Amino acid sequence: MRNVLAVQENMVTRIVDLRSDTVTKPTEAMRAAMASAEVDDDVLGYDPTAFRLETEMAKTMGKDAALFVPSGTMGNLISVLVHCDVRGSEVILGDTCHINIFENGGIATIGGVHPRQVKNNDDGTMDIDLIEAAIRDPMGELFYPTTKLICLENTHANSGGRCLSVEYTDRVGELAKKHGLKLHIDGARIFNASVALGVPVDRLVQAADSVSVCLSKGIGAPVGSVIVGSKNFIAKARRLRKTLGGGMRQIGILCAAALVALQENVGKLESDHKKARLLADGLNEVKGLRVDACSVETNMVFIDIEEGTKTRAEKICKYMEERGILVMQESSSRMRVVLHHQISASDVQYALSCFQQAVAVKGVQKEMGN
Numbered sequence: 001m002r003n004v005l006a007v008q009e010n011m012v013t014r015i016v017d018l019r020s021d022t023v024t025k026p027t028e029a030m031r032a033a034m035a036s037a038e039v040d041d042d043v044l045g046y047d048p049t050a051f052r053l054e055t056e057m058a059k060t061m062g063k064d065a066a067l068f069v070p071s072g073t074m075g076n077l078i079s080v081l082v083h084c085d086v087r088g089s090e091v092i093l094g095d096t097c098h099i100n101i102f103e104n105g106g107i108a109t110i111g112g113v114h115p116r117q118v119k120n121n122d123d124g125t126m127d128i129d130l131i132e133a134a135i136r137d138p139m140g141e142l143f144y145p146t147t148k149l150i151c152l153e154n155t156h157a158n159s160g161g162r163c164l165s166v167e168y169t170d171r172v173g174e175l176a177k178k179h180g181l182k183l184h185i186d187g188a189r190i191f192n193a194s195v196a197l198g199v200p201v202d203r204l205v206q207a208a209d210s211v212s213v214c215l216s217k218g219i220g221a222p223v224g225s226v227i228v229g230s231k232n233f234i235a236k237a238r239r240l241r242k243t244l245g246g247g248m249r250q251i252g253i254l255c256a257a258a259l260v261a262l263q264e265n266v267g268k269l270e271s272d273h274k275k276a277r278l279l280a281d282g283l284n285e286v287k288g289l290r291v292d293a294c295s296v297e298t299n300m301v302f303i304d305i306e307e308g309t310k311t312r313a314e315k316i317c318k319y320m321e322e323r324g325i326l327v328m329q330e331s332s333s334r335m336r337v338v339l340h341h342q343i344s345a346s347d348v349q350y351a352l353s354c355f356q357q358a359v360a361v362k363g364v365q366k367e368m369g370n
């Protein structure tokens, strides 16, 4: 994992951090709001600023209640564990979704919940018929875990930030209801999906029983997520948050920044998407690199090194890092960049020129047809 300190050691003054949209720094307005936030003990009662954020988020997402949690990982864990409240429950989820890949298997190790993986398509969806086929037959209860929950992820990070349509989400919701199941959406970047699709966020998640929304991603808050759902769901979630050590005291300091972020940054997401498309189009002009431009729907760009190009992702990432540009390496032949509100159009042009140089370095070009 590249870090800013390593870049600074190279005496690079300009840092363009494209590793993730989690890297944004709080703005001056966020810092001012943090410094002056009205706070109280959120475990013994309600922190007033946390209450304001939770009230605003419940309304925005079209749900009855909301709860601030320290991270998206905890938001997903709590949501799954509230729905799957009996050990040996099973959740149907995508094989490349974040809950399945990047959350340490917490639903199983902590909650005793069995993950039932269904193949994610390139667009982040799971075939509806495969979801239905994965639902356990209650008649087989002697052998099978009990299916309780279906999880979707919108946007889908490992598909490159692809958006799940409202029509698809509604169909999965209908399927869940038909089988007496609940639907959770990992909505770490749900605002990106809403903006890209032009669908109001409350409509996009209407079919879901719960949603985990990251404030710390494209929205640009320094910390935190919010889970939304019914009053009964959130009451159970609040208790589980405490069990997991997520009940924090004067969290208004963090929630104040999130309130500013919601005001300042939702409107900037379309610009993040435009910068991603600009970068993707520019990268496709670089001999040796390839981007599936159709898959760039929001703020993420996966960059593949073309067959025959004599370099590897770690070499390109190192070359970029030496010039102050931080890129996430996904594999020996794949890199990821994520745009956010603290990346400017000139940063995009600078990154493009450095990618061009990285691959144009002598001997790196394809052996044939240089």
Ligand SMILES: Cc1ncc(COP(=O)(O)O)c(C=O)c1O
Residues within 6 Å of the ligand: 022, 070, 071, 072, 073, 074, 076, 098, 099, 153, 155, 156, 157, 186, 188, 189, 214, 216, 225
């Ligand atoms: C799709 C998705 N869900 C959940 C998370 C987890 O969020 P956090 O890093 O705040 O735990 C992430 C990562 O940032 C993510 O990309």
Ligand SMILES: C[C@@H](O)[C@H](N)C(=O)O
Residues within 6 Å of the ligand: 019, 020, 021, 022, 098, 102, 157
């Ligand atoms: C790396 C992953 O956990 C994080 N959610 C990101 O997209 O940056």
